[in-house]
Each structure stands twice: as structure tokens, then as C-alpha cells.
Amino acid sequence: MTQCVLLTGGAGYIGSHTYAALVDAGYDVVILDNFSNAARDVPNRLEVLAGRGIHVIEADVLDRAALDTVFADHRIDAVIHFAALKSVGESVRKPLVYMQNNVGGLVTLMQAMEAAGVYRLVFSSSATVYGEAEQLPTPETAPLSYGNPYGHSKLICEQIIAETVASDPRWAVGVLRYFNPVGAHTSGLIGEDPAGVPDNLMPYVAKVAVGELPVLSVFGDDYPTPDGTGVRDYIHVSDLAEGHVLSLKALERDGTGHVVNLGTGRGYSVLELIAAYARASNRHIPYKIAPRRAGDAASSYADPSRARALLGFEAKYDLHDMCRTSWVWMQNAKKASD
Numbered sequence: 001m002t003q004c005v006l007l008t009g010g011a012g013y014i015g016s017h018t019y020a021a022l023v024d025a026g027y028d029v030v031i032l033d034n035f036s037n038a039a040r041d042v043p044n045r046l047e048v049l050a051g052r053g054i055h056v057i058e059a060d061v062l063d064r065a066a067l068d069t070v071f072a073d074h075r076i077d078a079v080i081h082f083a084a085l086k087s088v089g090e091s092v093r094k095p096l097v098y099m100q101n102n103v104g105g106l107v108t109l110m111q112a113m114e115a116a117g118v119y120r121l122v123f124s125s126s127a128t129v130y131g132e133a134e135q136l137p138t139p140e141t142a143p144l145s146y147g148n149p150y151g152h153s154k155l156i157c158e159q160i161i162a163e164t165v166a167s168d169p170r171w172a173v174g175v176l177r178y179f180n181p182v183g184a185h186t187s188g189l190i191g192e193d194p195a196g197v198p199d200n201l202m203p204y205v206a207k208v209a210v211g212e213l214p215v216l217s218v219f220g221d222d223y224p225t226p227d228g229t230g231v232r233d234y235i236h237v238s239d240l241a242e243g244h245v246l247s248l249k250a251l252e253r254d255g256t257g258h259v260v261n262l263g264t265g266r267g268y269s270v271l272e273l274i275a276a277y278a279r280a281s282n283r284h285i286p287y288k289i290a291p292r293r294a295g296d297a298a299s300s301y302a303d304p305s306r307a308r309a310l311l312g313f314e315a316k317y318d319l320h321d322m323c324r325t326s327w328v329w330m331q332n333a334k335k336a337s338d
């Protein structure tokens with residue numbers, strides 16, 4: 001029987017790619033999003049991509065009554081909870097807003113799920129819960145910490161999930177710790193399009209390549225890494241999306257949850273990423289060396305072996321694919337806004 005999955009935050013960057021992966025895998029999907037950080041045309045784009053009508057509910061995960069209505073109106077089998085605020089810098093300025101949205105949103109959702117008798121959940125966590133990891137590559141057993149309210153909110157969510165699962169064996173929750181998701185769908189129809197000046201490296205590089213921003217600041221070239229710039233585990237967003245499908249299947253199959261890293265296991269430096277993007281776009285990417293950004297680790301990359309063993313997860317796309325798909329998407333997004 002076809003399973004129906006509710007995606008909170010499904011109109012966002014990772015949620016929209018996961019929508020595409022779930023439809024490909026044969027699931028029915030309902031999206032709930034308050035559009036606080038999603039473009040209004042995403043549902044139309046997803047309809048074109050999937051070749052079928054889409055069910056989108058505009059609502060907030062903090063709105064318990066709206067959630068109850070969704071569970072009453074649809075036979076939801078499982079939920080993937082993407083809806084959250086994700087800017088590290090903003091979280092430092094507005095910690096209460098982050099706690100309310102990210103922690104309050106999870107609690108409200110899990111209460112509504114419990115009331116509806118839905119116990120299968122996939123949760124968007126982050127490698128940020130490792131803080132400045134001492135162990136590289138980082139396994140799931142590494143000590144957890146946080147360096148900002150955003151990271152703290154994710155860590156609290158993980159703890160709430162662990163306590164809830166311990167209280168009632170009916171729960172089966174997949175906690176997915178994403179490393180650095182980048183790139184765009186190969187169709188060029190969906191991708192990451194942050195409003196204003198991006199916080200993150202790949203969208204910034206993309207905006208420099210397309211001519212929307214003049215120059216990239218490389219935050220530090222004196223880290224203990226091969227070329228002195230920060231090293232990260234970039235993972236193509238469609239690989240990440242596939243990880244959610246595999247997580248759901250594991251919950252269905254095993255009836256118990258898992259905590260897994262989603263990364264490739266391979267790190268690239270800022271300069272390597274710039275060079276790869278320049279090759280993929282055939283554009284010069286001007287950059288200048290700037291001071292380190294507060295709170296940045298020198299290196300972060302996953303030990304992906306648990307995801308392979310438990311979920312059968314294997315990243316398919318390489319750094320060139322990540323840059324190439326981002327570049328195609330950026331050009332399409334620019335054309336649409338011109």
C-alpha cells in the first residue's frame with residue numbers, strides 16, 4: 001500500500017529535493033510549510049518536476065490545531081520534520097525565536113503525532129551537534145556540544161527525541177545529522193536561493209559566479225589544513241534527499257530508530273570548492289582572504305559508515321556534480337528573476 005508522508009518545511013531547500021525523491025520512490029506526500037523561508041513558486045515547480053498535482057498546506061508547525069487538522073484529513077504514515085530556522089548568525093541575535101521555532105515546533109509536532117497515533121518520524125539534525133569535533137572523520141559516537149543557539153536548539157531536539165523514544169516503544173525516529181548540503185536538482189527546477197547575502201559558502205560562490213556579488217571573502221587561510229582554508233564535507237542535496245527515503249524505509253522495516261551522519265566522508269577546502277565551481281561554470285570567481293569567522297572549525301567531515309551499514313546509504317554525486325547543478329540552477333533562477 002502507498003505510504004503517505006508529511007513533510008514539514010517541505011517547500012524549503014532540502015525539503016523540496018526530498019519531495020522529488022519521495023515521489024520517485026512511489027510515496028504520496030503532503031507538504032506543510034509557513035513559507036517564512038521558501039519561495040512562493042516552489043509548489044508549482046514541484047508540480048512540473050513530479051508531473052502531478054501537489055498537496056501543500058500553508059501552516060505553522062507551532063499551530064497545534066492546524067496539525068491536528070492535517071492528521072485528521074490525511075492518512076499520514078510518517079513525518080519528515082524539516083521546518084526550522086537555520087541561520088547561525090541570526091540565532092545568536094534571536095535565541096528565543098530559534099528555541100521557540102525549532103524546539104517548540106518539534107514538541108508541538110510530536111504531540112500532534114502522538115494524538116494521531118503516528119509514531120514514525122525523520123528529523124533534520126546537523127553536524128553542528130558535534131561542536132568543534134576532535135575526532136575526524138567524525139562518528140555518531142563523538143561527544144556532542146554546541147557553539148551557538150541554532151546548534152543548541154538541534155541538540156535539545158535530539159535529546160527530546162531520545163527521551164520520548166525511551167518513554168514509549170511505539171516511536172521509531174531517524175535522526176539524520178547532515179554535513180554541508182549543496183548543489184541542486186539535475187532538472188534545474190529547484191535549488192537553494194537564499195534571500196540577500198548568503199551565510200554559506202556555495203550559495204555565496206554561486207552569486208559571485210553569476211555576477212550578483214562582486215567578490216567572495218575566504219574566512220581564514222591559516223587553519224591547520226593542507227591549503228590553510230576550512231575543510232568541509234559537502235554533500236549533494238539529492239544524495240541527502242535519498243538518505244531520507246532510505247531512513248523512512250529503515251523505520252518501516254526495523255520498527256526502531258537510528259542516529260546517522262549523512263555526509264560523503266570526504267572533505268574539501270574553500271579554495272578547492274572555488275576552483276571546482278570556476279571549472280563547472282567556466283567563470284572566474286574573484287576572492288580575497290579575510291579574517292577567520294568566529295566559531296568556525298578548521299575541518300569537519302563525516303564518518304559515513306553507519307549510514308552505509310544501517311541504511312545502505314552511498315553518496316553518488318561528486319564535487320563537480322554539486323557545482324555543475326548549482327550553476328545550472330543559478331542561471332535558471334537568475335533568468336526567472338530578470
Ligand code: NAD
Nearest residue numbers: 009012013014034035036037038060061082083084124126
Ligand atoms: P530552509 O529554510 O530552506 O527550509 C526550511 C523550511 O521550513 C522553509 O521552507 C521554511 O519556510 C519552513 N519553516 C520554518 N519554520 C517553520 C514553521 N514554524 N512552520 C512551518 N514551516 C516552517 O532550510 P533547509 O536548508 O532546507 O533546512 C531544512 C532542515 O535541515 C532544517 O531543520 C535545518 O536546520 C536542517 N539542516 C540544514 C542544513 C543546511 O546547511 N541547509 C544543515 C544541517 C541541517
Ligand code: WQD
Nearest residue numbers: 088126128199200201202204217218219230231232270296
Ligand atoms: C563552509 C566553509 C567557512 C562563507 C553551516 C552551519 C551548520 C550547517 C551547515 C545547518 C567554512 C567558509 C563560508 C564565506 C568562507 N547548517 N566560508 N566564506 O559553517 O560549515 O556550516 O552550514 O545545520 O550548522 O554552521 O558552512 O558554508 O557557512 O562554511 O570562506 O563567505 O566556508 O569559513 O570553512 P559551515 P558554511
